[in-house]
Amino acid sequence: MLRVTSVLPAGEASDPPSHIVVLPHDLRHLRRKLLHLDNGDMVMLDLAQAVLLADGDKLVMENGDLIEVKAADEKLYAIEAKGPLHLLELAWHLGNRHLPAQIEADRILIGRDPVIRAMLQGLGAQVQEVTEPFQPVRGAYHGHGHAH
Known part of the structure; x- marks a missing residue:
């Protein structure tokens, strides 16, 4: 082999x-x-x-x-905000929960979780189910020998 x-x-x-x-x-x-x-x-x-x-x-x-x-294609939520500042606020809430997230200019992708979806909708986000490749942002300690 x-x-x-x-x-x-x-x-x-x-x-x-x-x-x-x-x-x-x-x-x-x-x-x-x-x-x-x-x-x-x-x-x-x-x-x-x-x-x-x-x-x-x-x-x-x-x-x-x-x-x-x-x-691989994965089952995700595509999160859209009311504007750039709102998108930053939503990203903060997701980061505060240590969720892997792919952050783009006009949306955030995360793995599906109905509790998180309800939270995001309560914060005014539009949340759609999508299936596509997922490339979350690498953590701040990636490549620095930190276990977190």
């Missing part, structure tokens, strides 16, 4: 990938794991330290081939 030996951040590798691995956001924080590729093959990810993989990152196999990481 081939092994993955390193990770290249999205945009750093110009060579096309030979395979794709599709993972939801909660399975993209890895150090050692058997990965199932798009063609049914498996490879062993075995890195010295845990990494948080993003959509578009490339995994380098010991034979030099590249595997592209794709964010």
Whole structure:
């Protein structure tokens, strides 16, 4: 079985990938794991330290081939606000609850949770169910050896 030996951040590798691995956001924080590729093959990810993989990152196999990481479609809420300040306020409430969130210019995406949906609607947000790839903002301590 081939092994993955390193990770290249999205945009750093110009060579096309030979395979794709599709993972939801909660399975993209890895150090050692058997990965199932798009063609049914498996490879062993075995890195010295845990990494948080993003959509578009490339995994380098010991034979030099590249595997592209794709964010899986997930069931999410798309949160829209009355305006930019309201969006910031909603982001603050979500951050205060330590929820993974993908923050965009005009909306926030989070995992579905009916209690959080009710809270957001009570704060005046429009909340729609969507299914799409999820790339939450990496935490402030990402890459700094902090366990939080």
